Amino acid sequence: MRIGELARRVGVAPRLLRYYEEQGLLRPHRSPSGYREYAEGDVDVVHHVRTLLAAGLSTATIAELLPCMGADGPRLIASCPELLDDLQRERDRLTAMIDELSGARDGLDAVIATAVPDEVLATSAAPS
DNA sequence: CTTCTTACA
DNA sequence: TGTAAGAA
Incomplete structure (x- = not known):
C-alpha cells in the first residue's frame, strides 16, 4: 500500500510516516515511480511506534526496539533480551x-x- | 488525483 | 509538524 492508505489506516498524517522513515522506524520499498510501498506489517509497526512514543521512549531507542517486537502486541519478543x-x-x-x-x-x-x-x-x- | 522532495514558518 | 511549490 502507498503512504496515503497506510496513513488513513493508522490515523496519522502522511508527513508523520515520512518522518518515521527518516528516524529509521520504517523502511518501505519504493515503486519504480518512487512511491513508498508499505507492507501489511507496517500497520502494526506504526501502532507499536505510537505506543512506545507514548511511553516516552526516543525514536532512537524505538528504532533499536522494533526488530524485537512481535506482530501481535508491543511485547518484547523472547529472542532478544539484550x-x-x-x-x-x-x-x-x-x-x-x-x-x-x-x-x-x-x-x-x-x-x-x-x-x-x-x-x-x-x-x-x-x-x- | 496521489505522491515525491525540499524548504520555510 | 504544517504547508507550499514544481514535477512525475
Whole structure:
C-alpha cells in the first residue's frame, strides 16, 4: 500500500510516516515511480511506534526496539533480551520524573490549601 | 488525483 | 509538524 492508505489506516498524517522513515522506524520499498510501498506489517509497526512514543521512549531507542517486537502486541519478543538494560534505565528515568512532578504538585497543593477566602479579605479590609 | 522532495514558518 | 511549490 502507498503512504496515503497506510496513513488513513493508522490515523496519522502522511508527513508523520515520512518522518518515521527518516528516524529509521520504517523502511518501505519504493515503486519504480518512487512511491513508498508499505507492507501489511507496517500497520502494526506504526501502532507499536505510537505506543512506545507514548511511553516516552526516543525514536532512537524505538528504532533499536522494533526488530524485537512481535506482530501481535508491543511485547518484547523472547529472542532478544539484550535491550532490557536500556529499558530499565528508561524506567528509572520515568520514576525520577514522576518524583519531581509529585514534588511540584505538593508545592502547588500547599499554596492552594493556604489560600484565604475573599470574604475574609473584604472583612479585614473594611473593618467596622 | 496521489505522491515525491525540499524548504520555510 | 504544517504547508507550499514544481514535477512525475
